[in-house]
Amino acid sequence: MRFGIVLMPRSGAEWTQAVTGAQAQGYRTLMLPDTLYTPSPLIALAAAAAVTENLRLRPNVLAAPFRSAATTVRETAALQLLSDGRFELGIGTGRPDARTEAERLGMPWGSAGERRNQLIDTITSVRAQVDPSPPVVIAASGPRMLTTAARYADRILLAAAPDATEDDLAEMVGVVTAHTDREIRFTLQLVGIGDRLPSWLSTRLGHTPEKLRAAGAAGLLPSDPQAAVKILESRSERYGIDELIVPGELATAFAPVLERARQ
Numbered sequence: 443m444r445f446g447i448v449l450m451p452r453s454g455a456e457w458t459q460a461v462t463g464a465q466a467q468g469y470r471t472l473m474l475p476d477t478l479y480t481p482s483p484l485i486a487l488a489a490a491a492a493v494t495e496n497l498r499l500r501p502n503v504l505a506a507p508f509r510s511a512a513t514t515v516r517e518t519a520a521l522q523l524l525s526d527g528r529f530e531l532g533i534g535t536g537r538p539d540a541r542t543e544a545e546r547l548g549m550p551w552g553s554a555g556e557r558r559n560q561l562i563d564t565i566t567s568v569r570a571q572v573d574p575s576p577p578v579v580i581a582a583s584g585p586r587m588l589t590t591a592a593r594y595a596d597r598i599l600l601a602a603a604p605d606a607t608e609d610d611l612a613e614m615v616g617v618v619t620a621h622t623d624r625e626i627r628f629t630l631q632l633v634g635i636g637d638r639l640p641s642w643l644s645t646r647l648g649h650t651p652e653k654l655r656a657a658g659a660a661g662l663l664p665s666d667p668q669a670a671v672k673i674l675e676s677r678s679e680r681y682g683i684d685e686l687i688v689p690g691e692l693a694t695a696f697a698p699v700l701e702r703a704r705q
Contacts, residue, residue: 473502534581636665
């Protein structure tokens with residue numbers, strides 16, 4: 443298993459401490475969201491590149507409609523240069539509620555099909571023009587995006603709902619494997635650990651550990667490290683889900699699981 447962590451800059455000094463701490467803890471990849479309500483992920487990742495040696499760097503994920511393909515090519519090339527090839531292009535067609543953010547940036551939102559085409563054009567341009575070309579991680583949930591990701595992704599982030607079950611994950615993976623003969627690995631985001639949830643899930647969306655547990659939410663892991671690692675290893679073997687994204691808020695609660703997985 444590999445583990446990524448989503449962190450948010452609060453100040454320059456705090457950012458340096460946070461990203462070097464994540465590297466020391468054993469996280470493989472540093473991730474940031476791409477919204478107008480959080481710091482620019484590409485600039486923050488460039489700053490992280492300067493103070494780390496082996497931590498990989500990935501936006502989680504760039505919204506393709508926010509930038510032209512040429513802009514993404516330019517920024518990707520810069521990050522590959524500054525990180526000595528540690529950048530990973532996490533990208534998607536944009537969150538459902540991101541239309542207004544695209545409008546604020548002066549960028550057209552387009553239909554779902556148009557945004558998929560823009561995604562493909564961006565990925566194709568990056569692979570053709572950036573050397574070394576970074577791994578491409580596509581966020582996907584519905585059948586059409588999963589099919590697109592099966593064709594163009596090196597890795598797929600299963601953008602499942604917080605209450606998605608094990609069967610839901612199996613169905614999503616099945617869509618991908620039905621549309622490619624390549625071996626593709628998958629990423630899942632941690633929803634909670636024990637009775638701890640990220641604040642945005644509880645305060646903004648009204649989820650509780652009890653409700654998620656009752657629903658059989660696959661992203662909610664038990665707090666017992668041995669049990670949690672057993673679940674993660676089983677998903678890696680059965681579905682190819684071999685990467686877990688840990689929200690920064692849950693890093694302390696997840697630390698015993700991370701330590702157990704590294705043994």
